[in-house]
Amino acid sequence: MRVFAIAAILASLMPACARARDITVVTWNLGWHVDRATAATWISKCDGLFEKSATTGVWTPSTSGAGIPGWQVNFREKVEWDWTRFPVCDVYKxxxxxxxxxxxxxxxxxxxQLNDFLQNTIPADIYAFEEVSGEQAVRDALPDGGAGYEVCTFVDFKVQRLAVAWRAELGDSVACTVEPALSLPDNPEEDQPRPGLSVDLTIDGELVRVLVVHLKSSCVSPLEASGDLTDDQDRDCRILQQQIAPFENWVEDRFGGADKVILLGDFNRNFWHEVHETGPVRSDGSSPHTPLPAGVLARDLFGEVFDDDPATTTVTLLPExxxxxxAAMALCLKGESEILSAAERKQLGHSENLGCRNPLGLDHILISRGISSAHAAEHIAVGVFGGTKPASTAHPDPLLAISDHCPMVARITL
Structure with missing residues (x-):
């Protein structure tokens, strides 16, 4: 007993930076999530009528009293809309x-429902949120207005923004920095995706950097024809390809100078399919350790960016x-190396399984050297809260999904 007592005393006297600390991190795309006040204005705008110009083909708010409600407008067409403030009207399906x-x-x-889910199902030390409009949107999502949490986010760019919320007691914030290069600012506005977000925290005397991304959507897997990164004719893959160089530059910069780095978010790319896919990383077969030559395209986003050069960028992609x-375990295991059929994806999205419309292949958690995890990252089921139902005679208000994504949770050791 004396040996244990002495060991406990010695442990209590150790410098804080020498102690391991277990924390829970979450990444969750909340699906065009805005704060309560913005939502009320957005609903009013979408209740309004829109007309399509016969000359320009642009949908604009009606001035004649004719037209269709914003809810019926296809926002994939041209619409006169404030993209910095409001979601599209056709969010919930x-x-x-x-x-x-x-x-x-x-x-x-x-x-x-979102408050209850965050509090009861995925309480965490650090949350990385994608598709949130700002700090108030994050605090409206967190229980008790986010009491006890600090928030880093931004107000520029489009409404699908990034944010990090962390328990204030975890550590002090040193910096909250947006990376605009990931938004491809030289592109036309409609071809500009989201920027990156970097948060520096001092935890137990160490600089822990949290990086959050939300890359271009709809170019998900090298196992699908629609996911061929080298297809320059495909708009989505072309834009994602353009993000690779600034993304790699940002990773190399942000991984340097930090003691430990956590990189997480909605990558919109199935890294596990890339890991299992054989073949050259680049279209010309050159090494990803060298700068990407002009005119050469990356076939493999993960292999191009995370090539262990420089050594500080060596990461562990957490198993999922x-x-x-x-049933869900088996489907997720299969989906790690194969394309799931439409029926299998639908099964995984059933409320008795994961419940969300985008169950896997998009969100990932990566950790740098100095951080470990004894367990896989987990896709957490949202169950019945992942489905949207229209209003009915019995229920005048519709039922809205808390998100079309399932959150991903990991327990890591700093």
Whole structure:
């Protein structure tokens, strides 16, 4: 007993920086999430009528009293809209992919369900959120207005912004920095994706850097024709290809000078498919350790960016599991190296399994040297809260999904 007592005393006297600390980190795309006040204005705008110009083809708010509600407008067409403040009107869709108009009462209920889910299912030390409009949107999502949490985010760029929230007791913030190069500012506005976000925290005397990304969507897997990064004719893959060089530059810069780095977010790219895919990283077969030559395209985003050069950028891509039940576990394991069929993805999205429309292949958590994890990252089921249902006679307010993504959670040791 004396040996244990002495060991405990010695441990208590050790410098804080020498002690390991276990923390829980979460990345979650909240799907065009805005604060309560912005939601009310957005709903009012989408309730309004829009007309399509016969000459320009642009949908504009109606001045004649004719037209269709904003909920019925296809926002993939040209629409006169404030993209810095408001989501598109066709955010919430039912299982048949029909747009569901939103009410203030429905949005309030969604916020309460989101509060409860964060508090009861995924309490965390650090949250990385994608597709949030700003700090108030984050605090509206967190229980008790985010009491006890600090928030880093930004107000520029489009409304699908990034944010990091961390327990104030975890450590002090040294810097909160946006990386605009990832947004491809030289592109036309409609071809500008999201920037990156970097947060520096001092935790137990060490500089821990948290990086969050939300890369271009719809160029997901090298196992799909629509996911060929070298297809310059595909708009989505072309834009994602353009992000690779600034992304790698940012990673190399941000991994330097920090004791430990956590990189997480919605990469919109199935890294596990890239890891399992054989073949050259680049279209010309050259080494990813050298600068990407002009005119040469990366076939493999993960292999191009995380090539262990410089050594500070060596990362561990955390394995991923879906522990909700045996069926979900099996499908997620299969999906790590193969393309799931439409029926299998639909099964994984059922409420008894993961429940979300985008269950896997998009979100990842990576950790630098000096950080470890004894367990896989977990895709957490949202169950019935992942589905949107339209209003009915019995229920005048629709039921809104808390997100079309499932959160990913990891327990790591600093």
């Amino acid at each position: 039912d299982r048949a992919f029909n747009t569901v108009p939103v009410t203030v009462g429905a949005y309030d209920k969604r916020l309460q 599991e879906c522990p909700v039940n045996a």
